[in-house]
Amino acid sequence: MIYLKIFLFALFLYAFLKFARNLIPRVPAGKQVRSAMIRLFPVIEMLFWFLFIINGAQLLFGELPTYPVIMTAIILSLAVILAWYFLRDFVAGSLLRGENGFEPGMEIKTDVAEGTIQKVGYRSLELLTPKGETVKVPYSLISNTTITRKGGKAKKAEHLLELTFGSGLEISRVKSLIGRRIMEMPWITSEESMNVEISALPGGKYNAKVRFFTITAETAAKTEETLRKFVEGLEG
Numbered sequence: 001m002i003y004l005k006i007f008l009f010a011l012f013l014y015a016f017l018k019f020a021r022n023l024i025p026r027v028p029a030g031k032q033v034r035s036a037m038i039r040l041f042p043v044i045e046m047l048f049w050f051l052f053i054i055n056g057a058q059l060l061f062g063e064l065p066t067y068p069v070i071m072t073a074i075i076l077s078l079a080v081i082l083a084w085y086f087l088r089d090f091v092a093g094s095l096l097r098g099e100n101g102f103e104p105g106m107e108i109k110t111d112v113a114e115g116t117i118q119k120v121g122y123r124s125l126e127l128l129t130p131k132g133e134t135v136k137v138p139y140s141l142i143s144n145t146t147i148t149r150k151g152g153k154a155k156k157a158e159h160l161l162e163l164t165f166g167s168g169l170e171i172s173r174v175k176s177l178i179g180r181r182i183m184e185m186p187w188i189t190s191e192e193s194m195n196v197e198i199s200a201l202p203g204g205k206y207n208a209k210v211r212f213f214t215i216t217a218e219t220a221a222k223t224e225e226t227l228r229k230f231v232e233g234l235e236g
Contacts, residue, residue, distance in 0.1 A: 006056045013052055017045050046085070050078050089123035093139035100147060107150035110142045116215050118186070132219040134186035159220045161227060163208040164201070167234040171198055174206060174234060181230050187219045188212060 024037050054074065061070045096102070102125060106117045113135050115127035124136045167174055175198045182194045194212040201207055210227060214220045 002059050006059065009056075010052065013048060017048060021045070046082070050082070053078065088140045089138045092143040093122055093124070096139050096143060096147075100149065109148040109150070110137070111145040112141050113137050128187050128215065128219070130216050130218055132185075132187055132216070132222040157215070157220070158211065158213050159223070161210040161212070161224050163210065163227065163231050164205060165208070165231040165235055166203070166205050167231075168204070169234065171200055171206065174198055174208075177234065178208060178210065178227070178230070181227065182210070182212060182223070185223060185226065187214055188223075 021041060024034060024041060027034055027037065029037075054071070057071060057074050058067075061067050064070070097120065100108075102108075102117055102120045104117050104119065108114065108117065108125075108127075113127055113129065115129040115135065117125060118128050118134065119126035121136075124138045125142075127135045127137060129135055169177075175196050178198075179194070179196050182188055182196070188194055194210065196211075197209045199207050208231070212220075212223060214223060
């Protein structure tokens with residue numbers, strides 16, 4: 001009977017955690033809050049399963065004379081697993097950073113991903129791929145792979161984009177919205193990487209000259225495509 005109870009509770013816990021995981025994207029909160037909840041949920045999920053294992057062991061072995069020894073062994077095993085989960089990337093990162101001298105702007109290629117380093121974290125590298133996508137690579141994934149460093153830092157090229165569009169918004173508001181949209185792009189790393197100049201034209205039109213820096217032609221094209229679609233929305 002005890003085995004059946006443990007089995008049924010395990011099914012319930014699995015269904016509950018799966019339901020909670022699928023519910024997070026629907027939480028009426030800001031994007032940053034939902035993103036933090038998604039990152040934190042695996043840790044909460046792991047803690048729930050650890051508590052389940054401890055309570056299950058208590059039900060199974062609670063009346064045995066060796067119960068304290070069994071529980072000590074289980075708790076120590078869970079602590080080792082938890083420490084390995086949290087520290088594996090940190091330890092691998094310390095070794096890799098020392099061996100390779102990772103720094104922002106460096107181009108690398110691994111068996112997992114390749115691109116330009118945007119951020120060197122304690123547990124992962126943030127890469128900007130040639131397609132303009134931002135990828136976080138845990139150090140443990142690349143610790144046993146070949147890492148190729150391309151010579152020097154990737155050089156950013158300057159691009160100038162000119163847009164003509166209509167909008168009922170004030171010119172200062174339009175400039176602010178375009179600047180904010182550019183800064184939301186992961187390959188634009190700072191305000192110094194872009195500049196927006198807007199002038200008014202007859203008939204309620206605006207002319208925007210956007211100067212920005214990117215590393216690859218792909219990210220330049222993606223920036224232009226994104227901004228053209230964005231200003232089309234301002235016309236409404």
